[in-house]
Amino acid sequence: MWMRQARFACRKHSKKSWEWLKKKYWGRIKGRNDNWVFMNKDLYLWKLQWTTIKRHILVKGKSSPDNSKLREYWHKRQADSPKYLFKSRQILWRRQKGKCLVCFDLIDNGENVHVHHITPIRCGGTDHINNLCLLHENCHRQVHSNRGQLIAAVCKLLEPYAE
Template sequence: MLNPVIRGWAQFHQFANSKRTFNFVDHAIHQRLWRWAKRRHPNKSKRWIRKKYFKTIGGNNWVFFGEDKGKELILLRASRFPVKRYVKVKLEANPFDPNWELYFEKRLALKIADNLKGRRQLLQLWKEQQGICPVCKQKITKLTGWHSHHIVWRSLGGSDSQENRVLLHPNCHSQVHSLGITVEKPRPLRGV
């Protein structure tokens, strides 16, 4: 019952500078659980209580655990959730100015790569293109990197939909914006 509450609270507050608070919350929860266990078994020793409710996992000696329908469950710790930082938009950046299109595309790519739905979209784009950059006709890999490019720029009314985006190498993406090269979405072969 506690895990969804801890997960939701930690995910809500992970965008603030909250690591110290997460540690404090974990400590407070541990103290309450220890008092609860001692009150539940007043005639048992501390060692027995520790062995019954707490176990060692990955170097942490005080992981609260229990069983539900034969399945072992462990209590989440808020401090295990990573703190995520917002990246501020540059003051002079204008989303309606085509000169800033590359900057906003890079920001969007970081946002997309950060969540599961966005990673699925990137994978689908990569499969649509058969892993090939439409500009240089070379493979797009983790080593080469990629940028998500809008065919119709957002500053000119283009959407964020999958039909309006292609994956390009970072160098190709810079060339497209600096030289004004038009990019077309690659079409699959007939019958595929």
């Protein structure tokens, strides 16, 4: 990558000296012990060596997610590293112990996941994390389709989570 950067700088400013190019395109960033960061006043190019390596835990033996006897093993394994990118979804996932609050099945069973407002916004609810929960797409649809008894029952189930 460094060679490409140097070639770009030399091609762009073929009449300029190497010292001038070095001052213009390379510098130092606060918090990094590196004098060769390709940058301008506002931006810099991220170096791959700055990325921390995340180690993963190897799967035990010939364990398969399809084996019903190892369901708890896979659930615990997923609980250690939720796949959600957003911090709020990770918090919800951990709070619910990885289970849907309607069908009590694992959230990570391959279905789409929706964020549900326990107290609807139109009824005075907020987008605060204490008023949210994760539901499967189908469970979420069921909660919103049966406005009468089902929604009251589900809201009663979800009340302990809305603090």
